[in-house]
Amino acid sequence: MDAQVWFVIFFVVAVAALALLSIRRKSAKRAAQASLAGVNGFAALSRPSLAEDPNKPLVRILFGTQTGTAERFSKQLGNELRSRYGDSTTVDVRDVETYKPEQKLATEKLVVFCMATYGDGEPTDNAAVFYSWLLKEAEAVEGGEKEPFLQGVSYGVFGLGNKQYEHFNAVGKKIHKSLKTCGATPIVRRGDGDDDGVIDDDFEKWTAELLEALDKSDLVGKRVDQNGHAALPIAVPAYDVEVLRAGAGREDVAPFPSGTGKDVHSPFWANISTVRELHTSQSDRSCVHVEVDVSGSGITYEAGDHIALYAQNSEAVVKQVAELLGFDLDARIVLSVPKGAAAGDAASTLPPPLPGPISIRTALSYFADVLSSPHRDALGALSTFAADREEAARLALLGSAAGKAEFAEFVAKPHRSLLEVLQAFPSAKPTIGAFFGCIAPRLQPRFYSISSSPKQHPHSIHVTCAVVRDKMPSGRVHEGVCSTWLKRHGDGAAVPVFVRHSQFKLPASSKMPLIMVGPGTGLAPFRGFLQERAAQLASGAELGPAHLFFGCRSRAHDYIYQEELEGYVASGVLSHLHLAFSRDQATKDYVQHHVEAQAGALWPLIDAAGAHLYVCGDAKNMAKDVHKAFIALVQAGKGCAGTAAEAVVKELSDSGRYQRDVW
Ligand SMILES: Cc1cc2nc3c(=O)[nH]c(=O)nc-3n(C[C@H](O)[C@H](O)[C@H](O)COP(=O)(O)OP(=O)(O)OC[C@H]3O[C@@H](n4cnc5c(N)ncnc54)[C@H](O)[C@@H]3O)c2cc1C
Ligand SMILES: Cc1cc2nc3c(=O)[nH]c(=O)nc-3n(C[C@H](O)[C@H](O)[C@H](O)COP(=O)(O)O)c2cc1C
Ligand SMILES: *[C@@H]1O[C@H](CO)[C@@H](O)[C@H](O)[C@H]1NC(C)=O
Numbered sequence: 102m103d104a105q106v107w108f109v110i111f112f113v114v115a116v117a118a119l120a121l122l123s124i125r126r127k128s129a130k131r132a133a134q135a136s137l138a139g140v141n142g143f144a145a146l147s148r149p150s151l152a153e154d155p156n157k158p159l160v161r162i163l164f165g166t167q168t169g170t171a172e173r174f175s176k177q178l179g180n181e182l183r184s185r186y187g188d189s190t191t192v193d194v195r196d197v198e199t200y201k202p203e204q205k206l207a208t209e210k211l212v213v214f215c216m217a218t219y220g221d222g223e224p225t226d227n228a229a230v231f232y233s234w235l236l237k238e239a240e241a242v243e244g245g246e247k248e249p250f251l252q253g254v255s256y257g258v259f260g261l262g263n264k265q266y267e268h269f270n271a272v273g274k275k276i277h278k279s280l281k282t283c284g285a286t287p288i289v290r291r292g293d294g295d296d297d298g299v300i301d302d303d304f305e306k307w308t309a310e311l312l313e314a315l316d317k318s319d320l321v322g323k324r325v326d327q328n329g330h331a332a333l334p335i336a337v338p339a340y341d342v343e344v345l346r347a348g349a350g351r352e353d354v355a356p357f358p359s360g361t362g363k364d365v366h367s368p369f370w371a372n373i374s375t376v377r378e379l380h381t382s383q384s385d386r387s388c389v390h391v392e393v394d395v396s397g398s399g400i401t402y403e404a405g406d407h408i409a410l411y412a413q414n415s416e417a418v419v420k421q422v423a424e425l426l427g428f429d430l431d432a433r434i435v436l437s438v439p440k441g442a443a444a445g446d447a448a449s450t451l452p453p454p455l456p457g458p459i460s461i462r463t464a465l466s467y468f469a470d471v472l473s474s475p476h477r478d479a480l481g482a483l484s485t486f487a488a489d490r491e492e493a494a495r496l497a498l499l500g501s502a503a504g505k506a507e508f509a510e511f512v513a514k515p516h517r518s519l520l521e522v523l524q525a526f527p528s529a530k531p532t533i534g535a536f537f538g539c540i541a542p543r544l545q546p547r548f549y550s551i552s553s554s555p556k557q558h559p560h561s562i563h564v565t566c567a568v569v570r571d572k573m574p575s576g577r578v579h580e581g582v583c584s585t586w587l588k589r590h591g592d593g594a595a596v597p598v599f600v601r602h603s604q605f606k607l608p609a610s611s612k613m614p615l616i617m618v619g620p621g622t623g624l625a626p627f628r629g630f631l632q633e634r635a636a637q638l639a640s641g642a643e644l645g646p647a648h649l650f651f652g653c654r655s656r657a658h659d660y661i662y663q664e665e666l667e668g669y670v671a672s673g674v675l676s677h678l679h680l681a682f683s684r685d686q687a688t689k690d691y692v693q694h695h696v697e698a699q700a701g702a703l704w705p706l707i708d709a710a711g712a713h714l715y716v717c718g719d720a721k722n723m724a725k726d727v728h729k730a731f732i733a734l735v736q737a738g739k740g741c742a743g744t745a746a747e748a749v750v751k752e753l754s755d756s757g758r759y760q761r762d763v764w
Contacts, residue, residue: 158190158321161209163197165216165228168545171261174304175215176450189322198227202234207250211320216276217261221761222268232272239279249284255320256285257311259292259304265721288314299513301477302505335481336447339534340436345458353433354456356467357411357597362400368411368597369398376591384658387568388622389588393598396560404554404629405605408562409546411597412583413466422471423461425523426530430462434533451538469541472582474512475519479540489528496526515574547583550717550762552625554632565625605762611637612645614712616703618727620652620692623718626762628662634674646706652681652692693730704738713758720763
């Protein structure tokens with residue numbers, strides 16, 4: 102290499118090192134106030150309470166998140182406000198689960214909500230309590246039972262959702278409306294983030310509007326960044342890393358402490374007792390039946406609940422990452438938040454550190470999401486580690502607001518994974534502390550609709566899992582992390598799990614008619630329901646009629662649980678089994694076609710016999726089409742207009758007789 106190249110490398114490394122040092126120094130000077138909200142599955146660390154100075158304006162930022170995006174945005178906004186208004190304004194970012202709205206909300210001056218929507222237009226788990234409280238309050242105000250008690254409160258709502266879902270940003274929309282109903286004043290238009298596009302861009306645009314409105318208001322202190330207005334240095338939140346010598350010192354801890362399995366904060370290490378392929382050998386896809394042994398845990402569940410699993414990355418992926426970054430898989434590490442990190446420091450955005458000591462192998466296996474696309478911030482951080490000048494410049498561009506179009510083209514559209522980005526920029530080798538701190542997000546637990554009934558399997562939870570193998574535009578095959586792990590390594594392995602209770606439940610009386618629509622793995626909860634009914638039948642209960650609509654590609658390939666279903670028809674557990682094999686004939690045949698065709702038989706059950714309707718499976722297409730089929734069915738049965746039929750279906754849903762478990 103010639104001297105010029107060496108000089109450039111030296112220069113880039115020196116700049117990166119200086120930037121890192123200055124971040125460290127700054128954080129060391131300030132008081133320890135790191136706000137470490139409990140992130141999925143990690144116990145919240147003790148949080149020194151933020152002194153709220155009554156003489157200073159306070160901006161409260163609350164987030165409702167399932168996989169961390171809303172939390173990331175909230176912290177980003179928090180830091181932006183701190184650097185804009187300095188010490189004149191207090192900024193408090195928190196998990197909405199840790200907020201007491203009945204005591205606090207009416208006393209606030211300004212509250213910003215970042216709220217994601219899940220399931221069938223529902224709030225995230227951490228926002229469920231707040232959400233139902235707010236909706237109830239709004240109802241009371243609307244009904245005149247309560248004064249609009251939020252007068253004097255200003256607010257902004259940014260919803261996080263995905264346009265492909267039927268109830269796009271339902272939670273953000275409801276919260277915005279309810280706050281207004283309760284008398285609060287919006288300071289900015291509602292933001293509707295769409296994860297189907299580049300949601301970071303939606304948030305950035307909304308943030309700019311919010312800041313503009315705040316500048317003109319008296320809700321915040323004086324701006325301190327007026328002059329200069331230099332671009333902020335790239336933030337690289339990184340843990341302090343202690344590397345332990347092999348064999349020396351403390352023993353490794355488990356990646357998850359063994360808990361009760363009753364909620365996200367306390368997963369239970371269960372053994373997987375069975376993994377069985379459900380497709381025939383003729384199928385070119387795979388779907389597995391999995392049995393999770395929860396004996397000894399005290400976990401209880403009901404048919405219709407969900408189970409969450411913390412799977413691991415494959416060995417091959419873990420090895421690739423380690424080789425690319427020069428990490429020693431057997432090295433044992435302890436991560437910690439730098440001492441003295443204050444609110445506003447880069448380090449204040451660090452999630453709680455991994456448990457330790459653990460090996461880098463375990464850390465990469467359980468905690469690093471390297472197969473999803475990286476966030477823009479991660480690319481900016483990564484740029485500071487690139488030894489090659491061109492790589493550094495390109496990463497910095499991809500990670501900046503100016504590089505929006507490049508990011509969309511290079512990362513978002515082709516769904517390029519973090520691993521692929523690391524491969525494309527081989528000179529960018531982040532430290533361990535930065536890699537886990539801000540480059541690889543945490544691998545999330547995966548949820549499954551339980552496909553068994555405790556009446557038959559009190560200590561075993563069944564899962565019906567389609568194995569994800571997606572061909573990406575780049576030609577890479579994306580092997581789903583959890584589903585592939587289950588298929589390849591599940592049998593006999595141990596996995597941290599917890600149960601999430603749902604509203605998706607059989608009616609109290611076994612005599613109520615049931616209409617169940619569950620193609621593909623959407624069959625899962627209905628297998629649980631049918632086991633429940635089989636147990637009821639065996640104990641002498643009278644069963645109402647039950648229709649099941651199942652669909653798949655071909656009778657000979659992916660007709661899962663065929664023997665069981667046909668056995669249930671023979672024994673009377675199931676009165677009608679309607680099958681749609683989409684590819685067994687020239688024209689596509691789907692469950693929604695059968696639902697509509699059965700209007701004559703189903704309408705009397707719905708109209709006169711109080712039937713309960715259930716739909717499970719794909720939210721983006723199937724559930725929407727079945728919903729339309731229900732409307733058409735009512736229209737045909739009742740002989741009414743489309744709008745009247747829609748009202749009937751809405752009423753069924755409002756009264757809990759039409760339930761959906763969709764994802
Ligand atoms: C409430 C609920 C219930 C569920 N019930 C069931 C069930 O009963 N049965 C079942 O099989 N599943 C169910 N799911 C889905 C399940 O949770 C998982 O999402 C599914 O198994 C895939 O997980 P995975 O880790 O194997 O795949 P992931 O690795 O998470 O990939 C999943 C999908 O994301 C996309 N993706 C991820 N990363 C990339 C990337 N870098 N590039 C491109 N695309 C990418 C792919 O298109 C892929 O299809 C349920 C989900 C929810 C929320
Ligand atoms: C299982 C599942 C269900 C979802 N349901 C909805 C929905 O009903 N409406 C919607 O607008 N977005 C829905 N989304 C999209 C999420 O809200 C979106 O990805 C959001 O960015 C997640 O934010 P978080 O990371 O803070 O949890 C769903 C996503 C998943 C994975
Ligand atoms: C899981 O299996 C291992 C090995 O067979 C056993 O030692 C352990 O006790 C099992 N765990 C549970 C929770 O049943």
